[in-house]
Amino acid sequence: MSFLGNKAILDCLKKGKVIEAFEEQRIKNGAYELSLGEQVFLTNSGSKEIKNVEPQGVIHIEPGQFALLLTEETVKIPKDKIAFISIKAKIKFKGLVNVSGFHVDPDFKGKLLFSVYNAGPATIVLKRGDNYFPMWLAELSEKQNYKGTHINQNSIPSSPIEALSQGEFNSPQALMKEIGQSNSRITSLEKDNKANNYIAITALGFVFALLLKLAFDFYALDKGWDKAIEYNKKQVNIDSIINQRLLDKKQLLQEIELLTVKKDNLIKTK
Ligand SMILES: Nc1ccn([C@H]2C[C@H](O)[C@@H](COP(=O)(O)OP(=O)(O)OP(=O)(O)O)O2)c(=O)n1
Numbered sequence: 597m598s599f600l601g602n603k604a605i606l607d608c609l610k611k612g613k614v615i616e617a618f619e620e621q622r623i624k625n626g627a628y629e630l631s632l633g634e635q636v637f638l639t640n641s642g643s644k645e646i647k648n649v650e651p652q653g654v655i656h657i658e659p660g661q662f663a664l665l666l667t668e669e670t671v672k673i674p675k676d677k678i679a680f681i682s683i684k685a686k687i688k689f690k691g692l693v694n695v696s697g698f699h700v701d702p703d704f705k706g707k708l709l710f711s712v713y714n715a716g717p718a719t720i721v722l723k724r725g726d727n728y729f730p731m732w733l734a735e736l737s738e739k740q741n742y743k744g745t746h747i748n749q750n751s752i753p754s755s756p757i758e759a760l761s762q763g764e765f766n767s768p769q770a771l772m773k774e775i776g777q778s779n780s781r782i783t784s785l786e787k788d789n790k791a792n793n794y795i796a797i798t799a800l801g802f803v804f805a806l807l808l809k810l811a812f813d814f815y816a817l818d819k820g821w822d823k824a825i826e827y828n829k830k831q832v833n834i835d836s837i838i839n840q841r842l843l844d845k846k847q848l849l850q851e852i853e854l855l856t857v858k859k860d861n862l863i864k865t866k
Contacts, residue, residue: 614671676735681729
């Protein structure tokens with residue numbers, strides 16, 4: 597198998613109508629450079645619809661997003677040739693990854709579809725009509741017919757659109773932003789938690805101090821009560837002694853009074 601050089605590609609394009617209305621200046625370094633066409637599908641567009649790009653219009657592929665890009669040119673690969681397709685390095689260096697396959701079958705007719713992913717850090721801007729997709733042609737040892745599902749592909753098929761519309765594509769930058777926001781939420785929750793812990797520990801300390809004081813007060817009250825009872829007992833004891841003394845004194849006074857009367861009577865009788 598040999599690849600076609602610039603001159604052989606020109607001959608092939610002229611003879612085999614490989615590309616209708618081809619431009620000779622697009623044959624470079626043994627490849628024909630195909631351009632971005634009218635139809636694109638972007639996962640970051642918000643809608644699930646195919647976007648129609650104006651001539652010279654631009655599209656924006658955001659970081660972390662997929663796009664389906666259809667070529668402007670319709671190719672018709674001869675039965676005795678096979679083609680290989682890629683994306684130019686200057687776009688790849690920005691982070692655009694060619695997800696889709698890289699060969700075009702012999703006898704295939706239609707526009708070519710590129711499924712790409714922006715793995716770079718910035719939005720990639722592409723312009724309709726610009727030459728992004730080199731295509732190499734190689735000889736086959738025999739002729740082949742193409743009977744595959746992509747024959748006469750003139751628009752973006754619905755199946756890859758459905759496949760890419762299953763869920764959200766979050767760019768690494770958007771995810772990093774979300775992680776950053778989550779981290780700051782966690783930090784503020786940790787701060788709140790620390791403050792709550794501090795309040796809880798303070799409250800616990802306060803309750804403990806209160807309980808300790810109550811225990812002391814109760815102990816003191818208990819001791820005071822015992823002392824009061826003791827004091828009262830002593831007081832009662834002293835009172836009863838005093839009462840006894842008073843009774844004794846009263847009895848003595850009565851006896852003195854009786855003796856005085858007796859003495860007076862004795863004096864009178866004398
Ligand atoms: N990036 C690409 C790769 C291929 N094709 C076209 C040209 C190929 O000849 C055709 C079929 O390619 P594959 O055999 O790789 O694809 P499938 O297996 O999906 O299809 P089928 O086998 O039905 O042809 O699709 C395309 O339009 N864009």
